[in-house]
Each structure stands twice: as structure tokens, then as C-alpha cells.
Amino acid sequence: xxxxxxxxxxxxxxxxxxxxxxxxxxxxxxxxxxxxxxxxxxxxxxxxxxxxxxxxxxxxxxxxxxxxxxxxxxxxxxxxxxxxxxxxxxxxxxxxxxxxxxxxxxxxxxxxxxxxxxxxxxxxxxxxxxxxxxxxxxxxxxxxxxxxxxxxxxxxxxxxxxxxxxxxxxxxxxxxxxxxxxxxxxxxxxxxxxxxxxxxxxxxxxxxxxxxxxxxxxxxxxxxxxxxxxxxxxxxxxxxxxxxxxxxxxxxxxxxxxxxxxxxxxxxxxxxxxxxxxxxxxxxxxxxxxxxxxxxxxxxxxxxxxxxxxxxxxxxxxxxxxxxxxxxxxxxxxxxxxxxxxxxxxxxxxxxxxxxxxxxxxxxxxxxxxxxxxxxxxxxxxxxxxxxxxxxxxxxxxxxxxxxxxxxxxxxxxxxxxxxxxxxxxxxxxxxxxxxxxxxxxxxxxxxxxxxxxxxxxxxxxxxxxxxxxxxxxxxxxxxxxxxxxxxxxxxxxxxx
Numbered sequence: 163x164x165x166x167x168x169x170x171x172x173x174x175x176x177x178x179x180x181x182x183x184x185x186x187x188x189x190x191x192x193x194x195x196x197x198x199x200x201x202x203x204x205x206x207x208x209x210x211x212x213x214x215x216x217x218x219x220x221x222x223x224x225x226x227x228x229x230x231x232x233x234x235x236x237x238x239x240x241x242x243x244x245x246x247x248x249x250x251x252x253x254x255x256x257x258x259x260x261x262x263x264x265x266x267x268x269x270x271x272x273x274x275x276x277x278x279x280x281x282x283x284x285x286x287x288x289x290x291x292x293x294x295x296x297x298x299x300x301x302x303x304x305x306x307x308x309x310x311x312x313x314x315x316x317x318x319x320x321x322x323x324x325x326x327x328x329x330x331x332x333x334x335x336x337x338x339x340x341x342x343x344x345x346x347x348x349x350x351x352x353x354x355x356x357x358x359x360x361x362x363x364x365x366x367x368x369x370x371x372x373x374x375x376x377x378x379x380x381x382x383x384x385x386x387x388x389x390x391x392x393x394x395x396x397x398x399x400x401x402x403x404x405x406x407x408x409x410x411x412x413x414x415x416x417x418x419x420x421x422x423x424x425x426x427x428x429x430x431x432x433x434x435x436x437x438x439x440x441x442x443x444x445x446x447x448x449x450x451x452x453x454x455x456x457x458x459x460x461x462x463x464x465x466x467x468x469x470x471x472x473x474x475x476x477x478x479x480x481x482x483x484x485x486x487x488x489x490x491x492x493x494x495x496x497x498x499x500x501x502x503x504x505x506x507x508x509x510x511x512x513x514x515x516x517x518x519x520x521x522x523x524x525x526x527x528x529x530x531x532x533x534x535x536x537x538x539x540x541x542x543x544x545x546x547x548x549x550x551x552x553x554x555x556x557x558x559x560x561x562x563x564x565x566x567x568x569x570x571x572x573x574x575x576x577x578x579x580x581x582x583x584x585x586x587x588x589x590x591x592x593x594x595x596x597x598x599x600x601x602x603x604x605x606x607x608x609x610x611x612x613x614x615x616x617x618x619x620x621x622x623x624x625x626x627x628x629x630x631x632x633x634x635x636x637x638x639x640x641x642x643x644x645x646x647x648x649x650x651x652x653x654x655x656x657x658x659x
Contacts, residue, residue, distance in 0.1 A: 173374075174370050175372075188221075191224035198235075206366070207366070212362040213377075216378070356388060357377075357409065358389055400435055405443075407465055437554035449496065457493055470553070485517055510566070510596070512562075513562075538568060565593070566592050569589060576610070
């Protein structure tokens, strides 16, 4: 391994000189920290939770970094499971809250601009398959760094399921890390983290903050800066480009010029990231309260073209059009729901994001097919397939998008008692929200959208009267088309309902 200079000592900020208080830290996180400390291990809060506490925000989760090995953490907590293929982590469960505990990972402090292609921040999410639990309990062994060599494999020749369980480091030919379980010290660990603002450690032993990389100053300046050489760090993990956009949108920070410069040239590396991980990152971008801002940042940084190219292609071809306005309004509405603590749906998000591509596919068909249900469903399926070439959309969400769009003609043209049955459809609320959104921009009848709003708030008796009084011309064929009698019993004309 290449020799580098010893890491510089941290700037230690005592409790009296910072604003992080234990009263704002999760009691369960404190339990984990104290038990690790009492067992003789180092224990720090690390990453975004420390950043958010310094900004006066409420962290959504709390991550812990320690010198205890994952197996040792498991011994201390009966409510602990070890998870992850790429990065072995301990999850300590307290009801609905999970405290993630990561062992310090090893590297030498690199000279500026020469960081080796062998790291990732310990605090990032585990990259095992969804729901994967690896129980790795048993005797504690020496760190595997002492008994295994680094392994390299060309891009496309190795899959996550083929990784050697005894290999501690694996890369593809672009420099992307496939596995990394080399343990070290806190002095090593800091160089594995992504941004300086996420590389602060809160020490439970004396309530101080340890800052190796000027993170406190960057937070004060609202600046987002990668640790090390940006080209190298993005190649290690291309998802860092999306994380940069997410933090820029979420925190309102400005990207440091060197951090922003490689985004345009390296964005295609996102094509080598597992689609399931990109779907997860998409949800973090658009379903955590800053979706409208995330869209603006992704487009400005050229990253939407790598994440959802069919969406970017449509928006670029119709700048400032009704669909772009609909998309921004839909994301703003979703952000408002999240801020208000109301539930949000990935299905609705996908329907709004893919509205443009779906509309473009329909508009490319002959005009006489535009209102056919089969044409609408074919367009949904094609747009979803195009998106799935880059992100892994779970089947339940893809089917949900299909149902929402299939519901639009039925909502636009309610037909008697069928309207009442439609109220009980599992996707009614999502379809109704899409109808309201379309009506805001003249893409559906505002009068009909108002009728559905009134119907939902009406009593059962009033609902009966409302559907019985539907005007066929406004309601879109409120009565069945007549059947033409034929010499053959049971045969219907093509326009029979």
C-alpha cells in the first residue's frame, strides 16, 4: 500500500463552544453511545445528525461510529442485527427507531488531490438487498484486513450476489467500490466520508465535537465541499453526485466550485450503479420535503438526464410548458404534505414525474387514439419501461401508475352509480389528486374536479342525488349506448357498453 503522511489531529471543539445539546439527541441513540462507552469502546455520533443539530434542525435519524467491530456491537445489544453486503453495519432496533452503528474504516490520510480509490463513508446506508438480514454472530475474529487481499474485477463481470464473502475490498474498472470491510481508527475513518459537513464527530465521553476537515466552518458558510479529490470521490461512488444535489436542495448550501466541476463529465457513471440503489436515492430526492428544489438542482447540474433521461428529454423539448408547470406543482404539493406530516406515495410521485413522457407517447399516436384506454395503458407501460432501464421501479408502484392513468377517463366522465363504486377504489385518492392537478392547468375539467370534491364530502343521500342527476353531456355519456338487435343472440355492436 502506498505510504502517506500521518493524519492531522482533529480540532476538538468543547461543549461550551458549540450548540449541540443532548436534549435534542434521540434517547435511544444516547443509550447506544453510553453502552459502547461503558464497555470500553469509543462512541461518536457522526454525519448528518451532527450537521443538522449544528444547523438547528431535527435529524431524521442518528448514526453512531465506534471502534467496536460489528460482532462486538452485536454482543452488547440483543436487539441488534448485522446487515449489508458492501458495508457491514450493525442495526440496533428500538421499536420504530433504528440506530445504525458503523465500525471505523481504514485508510491513510491522503495528500490533497491524491486520495486513493479505496473508500466510502462509513455512515452511508447499507447496500444489501431490501430486507436482507445477515446474522454474522459468533466468535470475534481479527479484522479481515489482516487476512485478505484487495480484489479487483472488471465492470460487468461481477454482480452483487457473486461477491466473495471473504473479500474485504472489491472495485470495478471505473473505480466504484463493490465491497469495503477494512476496519481502522477514527483518524482513518474521516477520510472515507463524503462531504466536510458530514464528517463531524460528537464525542459522548466529553460532549465535544471533533472536526478534521473544516466541516464546522463549511456549515457556517453554508458550503458543500467534498473531502479529497472530487474526480476520485465521484468515481469511488457515483451516487455521491446525487447526494451532492440532494444536500444542495435540502440544506440550501452552495456547492464548492471544485466539487461541482466534474458533475457534467462523470454523470454517466451513474449507469453503473445498481438500479435499486438509484430508486432509493430518487425517493430521498423527491419524497423528503424538498422535491421541487431537487428537480431544479438536478436539471441545473445535468443529473436528471442520468437518473430519468425520458423525463429530461420531454422537459427539454417543451420548456415552460403546461406539463413542466404541472410537475413543479405536483412536487410542491408533495413537499407541503411531508412538511405537514401527511402520508405521501411513491406511486403519485412516479405518475407526476412520468406525466410528460406518457403524454409524449400518446401524442405520437394518431389523434383518434388519444382517448382510448388501451393507448393510455400502452403509453404508461412504455414510459415505465424506459425509466426502469435506469432505476428499479417495484412492480406495485408501476401498476399503481397504470391504475392512476386508467382512472382519469372514468373520473373525467363519471357515469351514474359507477361513480360511487369508484370512491372505494384503492387508488381513488391518488387518481383524484392527479385529476385536481390536471384541472389546475386546464388539462381536465375544473367543473368535474369540483364535482368529485363535493361528492366526497356529501352525505350518502346527497351522493345518491348527485349521481342520479348527472347530465350526460357534462358527465360524458351518463347512459349506456343502445344495443342493436341482431339475428344472433348475445352479439354486441362495437360501441356497446
